[in-house]
Amino acid sequence: MHESLKNKVVIVTGSARGIGRAIAERFASVGSKIVVNDLNQSDIDQVVDSITAAGGKAMSAVADVSDSTAVGTMIDAVMAEHGRIDVLVNNAGILSPMLHFFEADEAWWRRIIDVNLTGHFIVSHPVARIMAKQGGGNIINMSSGGATRAHRAFTAYDATKGGIEALTRAMALDLGPYNIRINALMPGSIDTSGMDLEARKRRGENVPLGRVGEPIDMTGAALFLASDEANYITGEITKVDGGMLAQQRSATVDIMPPSDFPKLEDL
Numbered sequence: 621m622h623e624s625l626k627n628k629v630v631i632v633t634g635s636a637r638g639i640g641r642a643i644a645e646r647f648a649s650v651g652s653k654i655v656v657n658d659l660n661q662s663d664i665d666q667v668v669d670s671i672t673a674a675g676g677k678a679m680s681a682v683a684d685v686s687d688s689t690a691v692g693t694m695i696d697a698v699m700a701e702h703g704r705i706d707v708l709v710n711n712a713g714i715l716s717p718m719l720h721f722f723e724a725d726e727a728w729w730r731r732i733i734d735v736n737l738t739g740h741f742i743v744s745h746p747v748a749r750i751m752a753k754q755g756g757g758n759i760i761n762m763s764s765g766g767a768t769r770a771h772r773a774f775t776a777y778d779a780t781k782g783g784i785e786a787l788t789r790a791m792a793l794d795l796g797p798y799n800i801r802i803n804a805l806m807p808g809s810i811d812t813s814g815m816d817l818e819a820r821k822r823r824g825e826n827v828p829l830g831r832v833g834e835p836i837d838m839t840g841a842a843l844f845l846a847s848d849e850a851n852y853i854t855g856e857i858t859k860v861d862g863g864m865l866a867q868q869r870s871a872t873v874d875i876m877p878p879s880d881f882p883k884l885e886d887l
């Protein structure tokens with residue numbers, strides 16, 4: 621599967637940490653040429669150094685995805701270095717600060733919309749034009765369970781993720797004829813903030829697979845969607861959530877909680 625990703629030029633936005641970093645490092649491990657994008661040069665350098673130290677190929681690209689001038693400069697630098705862009709992972713996103721709807725204000729709303737949703741458009745628009753001219757490419761957007769199931773105190777965030785799923789389907793239609801596939805990943809509860817043990821246990825209990833996710837759990841699906849194995853998949857939202865969204869009620873409040881399930885020794 622990974623053969624088709626060798627020497628492919630892959631931009632991962634927001635890849636200085638968390639899910640983005642794990643995806644960037646995994647693509648590098650199969651021989652892709654990585655563009656590590658984020659807001660801060662020294663954070664990016666750490667990832668570029670770790671990839672090159674592991675024998676991978678990576679370049680840094682500081683740019684705020686909501687700033688079209690900075691994004692234009694980033695894309696010019698990638699084209700000057702590689703002359704093409706094969707995969708774009710629109711991973712950058714913000715969720716904080718959490719505010720109840722009554723506590724929210726216009727600036728808060730606009731900043732989250734600008735980064736999470738408009739950022740997807742601002743990076744994808746010039747990149748898709750380059751992909752169309754080179755004969756094709758792959759774009760992977762980053763959704764959340766919030767697209768279809770709401771979080772409390774996350775009105776702007778959930779609105780962006782709902783928008784990203786609709787954008788993914790609409791871009792798939794507009795860009796399909798140019799051999800550009802557009803899909804999205806929907807992460808479940810992925811520990812990128814260093815949850816304490818108690819929080820991991822409490823969150824994990826409400827996931828059918830019984831644990832919170834790790835950033836690495838997101839990478840297999842990202843590589844698959846970008847690979848030739850997924851050549852007939854576009855407009856798809858792939859859940860990587862340990863089964864979280866398959867359930868109607870969370871485990872601990874379900875009619876038969878997992879604690880009442882048959883014990884292995886009794887099977």
Ligand SMILES: NC(=O)c1ccc[n+]([C@@H]2O[C@H](COP(=O)([O-])OP(=O)(O)OC[C@H]3O[C@@H](n4cnc5c(N)ncnc54)[C@H](O)[C@@H]3O)[C@@H](O)[C@H]2O)c1
Pocket residue numbers: 633634635636637638639640657658659683684685686711712713714715735739762763764765806807808809810811812813
């Ligand atoms: N962690 C989860 O449980 C989870 C669940 C669902 C969806 N997601 C989504 O996955 C993606 C990554 O989440 P994470 O938990 O790794 O987040 P994170 O906060 O750990 O990392 C996000 C990265 O994006 C960068 N970033 C933020 N704003 C940016 C901008 N304007 N331009 C460029 N880079 C920017 C940050 O500096 C950071 O390095 C986000 O889109 C998030 O909404 C995460």
